[in-house]
Structures are given as structure tokens and as C-alpha cells.
Amino acid sequence: MAMWRAFKVPDNAVVQSEEMLRMFSGLFADKHAMEPCFNSYFDAMDFNNNGQISKEEYGILFDCVGIGRDRLDVAFEALDADRDGLISRSEFVAAGLEYCYGLDETSKTQIMFGGLIF
Numbered sequence: 001m002a003m004w005r006a007f008k009v010p011d012n013a014v015v016q017s018e019e020m021l022r023m024f025s026g027l028f029a030d031k032h033a034m035e036p037c038f039n040s041y042f043d044a045m046d047f048n049n050n051g052q053i054s055k056e057e058y059g060i061l062f063d064c065v066g067i068g069r070d071r072l073d074v075a076f077e078a079l080d081a082d083r084d085g086l087i088s089r090s091e092f093v094a095a096g097l098e099y100c101y102g103l104d105e106t107s108k109t110q111i112m113f114g115g116l117i118f
Contacts, residue, residue, distance in 0.1 A: 078108035
């Protein structure tokens with residue numbers, strides 16, 4: 001998978017849970033190292049490869065991780081900064097970095113993956 005390239009792990013490698021936690025803890029320590037990770041997440045959700053994530057594409061993420069679609073509209077709107085009905089790569093990466101490193105617990109980006117706050 002492309003997201004593992006951010007960790008410099010070969011696509012066919014098996015990663016144990018302890019090793020994955022170690023990689024994530026090191027990754028979160030460096031804000032700039034997270035950008036490739038969020039770019040990989042974006043690529044994984046952009047199913048039609050048009051450079052934008054639609055609400056339907058974003059909803060598939062919610063389905064995959066077991067988040068109810070009742071939270072989709074609010075989460076999608078929080079990421080769609082220019083209100084064009086699509087999430088651009090720059091909107092997604094900026095929201096992801098704010099989600100991980102922002103100090104404002106009431107920021108709309110905190111609901112990026114279904115919600116810490118609602």
C-alpha cells in the first residue's frame with residue numbers, strides 16, 4: 001500500500017503491532033513527515049483519480065472504519081474549506097495536519113474522521 005511508503009516499509013512486508021506503534025509515534029513527532037501520509041490517504045480515497053474527494057468517496061472511508069454515515073455531512077463540510085462540494089488535496093492535507101497538531105480542540109477538523117467532538 002502507498003501509505004506504508006511514508007514509513008519506508010516495502011509493500012509486501014508484514015508489520016507487527018508493536019512495530020507499527022513505534023513507527024506511528026516517530027511519525028507524529030515530525031509534522032512534516034505526516035504530509036506524505038495524508039497525501040497517501042488522499043490518494044487511497046480518490047477512487048476515480050480526479051484529484052478531488054467527493055462526499056461519496058469520503059463516505060466509503062466512514063464505511064470501512066465503521067463510522068456511521070450520520071456524521072458524514074458535518075465531517076465533509078469541515079474539510080471542504082472552499083465550499084465547492086469537493087475536498088482538494090490541499091484541503092485534506094491541511095485538515096489532517098490540523099487534526100494531528102492543532103491545539104484548538106473545538107476546531108472543525110477534529111471531526112475529520114467522524115468526530116472527537118459533535
